[in-house]
Amino acid sequence: MRYVRLDTPKPISKIGLGTWQFGSKEWGYGPEYERRAAEIVRRALDLGVTLFDTAELYGFGRSERILGAALGDDRGKVVVASKIFPLLPVAPVVQQRAVASAARLGVDGIDLYQVHQANPVVADTTTMRGMRSLQDVGLVGEVGVSNYGLRRWRFAEAALGRRVLSNQVRYSMIDRGPEEDLIPYAEQAGRIVIAYSPLAQGFLSGRYDATNPPAGAVRRANPYFLPENLERGAQLIATLREVADAHDATPSQIALAYVLRHPNVVAIPGASGVEQMERNAAAAEIDLTDDEYAALVAAAHAFRPVTGLAAVPRMVRARLGK
Numbered sequence: 001m002r003y004v005r006l007d008t009p010k011p012i013s014k015i016g017l018g019t020w021q022f023g024s025k026e027w028g029y030g031p032e033y034e035r036r037a038a039e040i041v042r043r044a045l046d047l048g049v050t051l052f053d054t055a056e057l058y059g060f061g062r063s064e065r066i067l068g069a070a071l072g073d074d075r076g077k078v079v080v081a082s083k084i085f086p087l088l089p090v091a092p093v094v095q096q097r098a099v100a101s102a103a104r105l106g107v108d109g110i111d112l113y114q115v116h117q118a119n120p121v122v123a124d125t126t127t128m129r130g131m132r133s134l135q136d137v138g139l140v141g142e143v144g145v146s147n148y149g150l151r152r153w154r155f156a157e158a159a160l161g162r163r164v165l166s167n168q169v170r171y172s173m174i175d176r177g178p179e180e181d182l183i184p185y186a187e188q189a190g191r192i193v194i195a196y197s198p199l200a201q202g203f204l205s206g207r208y209d210a211t212n213p214p215a216g217a218v219r220r221a222n223p224y225f226l227p228e229n230l231e232r233g234a235q236l237i238a239t240l241r242e243v244a245d246a247h248d249a250t251p252s253q254i255a256l257a258y259v260l261r262h263p264n265v266v267a268i269p270g271a272s273g274v275e276q277m278e279r280n281a282a283a284a285e286i287d288l289t290d291d292e293y294a295a296l297v298a299a300a301h302a303f304r305p306v307t308g309l310a311a312v313p314r315m316v317r318a319r320l321g322k
Contacts, residue, residue, distance in 0.1 A: 001048030002284045004266060006190055008165070009141060010079050010111065014260050014284045016051030017044045017277070018196060018268035022066045023059025034066060036273055041070035043274045045078070047281040053168070053194070053268045055083035055116055056101050068105035080105060081112035083146060083168075086119040086127070094130030098139055114144035114168060118152055128159035135162070144168060144194070150181045163191065171195035171265070173204060173236070173258050173300045174224070186264040195259045198267040200224055204255035206237045229305040239299035243292045249283070256283035258296055 003011040022037045041052070052071065054063045064082060068075065082101045084094060102110055113134065115127060134140035144166035145156055157164045167186070171178045171193065178193055186193045199205055203224045208214050214225055223229065240251035247254065252269075259267050260283065271277040288296070 001050075001281060002260075003050070004192060004264065006192065006264075008079075010077070011050055012079055012192065012266060013048060013050040014266050015049060015256070015281050016053055016079075016081075016194070016266055016268040017041065017049055018270045019052065019054045019063045019067050020058050021063075021270045021272075022054070023062025033272075037066050038070040039274050040271050040277045041067065043277050044271075044281070045071075045074055047278065049277075049281060050078045051081065051194075051266060051268065052078055053081040053083075053196075054105075055085070055114075056097060056104075057083070057085045057116060061100075061104050064101055064104035068107065075105070075107050079111040080107055081114060081144070082110055083114040083116040085116050086122070089115060089119055089122050089127040089130070091126050091130035091133065094127055095134060098130075098134050102139060109139050109141060111141045112144050112166065113140040113142075114146050114166070115148075115156075117147050118145070118149075124152065124156040124159045128156055128161075132160055132162070142166070146194075150185055153182070153185075163189075166192040166194050168194035168196055168268075170197050171259055171267075172198045172200045173255055173296060174200050174233075174303060174305070176300065183262050183265060187262070191264065193262070193265045195265055195267040198259050198269050199252055199255055203230075203233065204237070204240065204251060206241060206251040209234070224305055226305075232305060233303055236299045236303045239295055243288070243296060246292070247286055249286060250279060253279055253283040253286060254288070254296070256280060257286040257288050258293070260284060261288060261293060 002014045004014065052067055054067050056064065084097045098110060098113055131140060131143045142165040143160055145153055145164055146168035148167050153164060153167050167182055169178050169182060182193050201222050202214060208225065209230050237251060240254050244251050244254045256267055259265055269280050271280060
């Protein structure tokens, strides 16, 4: 495993484990998944993974409980990250919710506590006042945000009066927005971009095509999995396979290596089983050549999916089987 080179109390692994699927039925993993979740966490620990990300929203608290129980006595050795759902993120609410999350996780302190989404009405001034109080009493180590633009990330730091260590955003080969400003800022300022959905919810795995669409409500709601987009992505997947063959790897591992090429980026893919956790962890050791990276960039730029409003009628037809 490789780790981010930053001055953090505990090392942060380049590959973490995202646990949205823990306790969340919408992924379609079945009733036995809770047992497998514990096995995935234990194997991640064996592989040197130190970043475990959850949120109070995931399974309405069940993800935090499952993760905390699976970590057991190792909770103090790793970076446990959770997120507050910003329904009313004023200072007293932030403090109360952190206490509740810590209790579900079974920890004395949350290593990284993040604002799940920027609230359009409540200013970060009051949210960060709550975060600062949590840091002062030792309940929170580092503060992070999620789905923030660069301007609001920097404002949140000014409001906190300390570093906001991380910004957790959607980032993958086909969601490259963070490359424009967030990643350069992280590298310049000594911050971290945490990439969620680094495999575009499995689109980049090569497992799916127009004749084999994914199951589960989460993926079915993603326009990338429209039959038309799966067809359009065939050349991108072919390029991933070509690079993967050169490294005796899988397309998913190469897609992860793409985002991890940036020194201040970590990725938190989920895992449906122990084997997938092992493959994800191994991706941290893959070094892409300049030519391979350029080929992946070109293939990603050539992919033109149908998204936004244009995708809505197609998704309705796909749901109706027409």
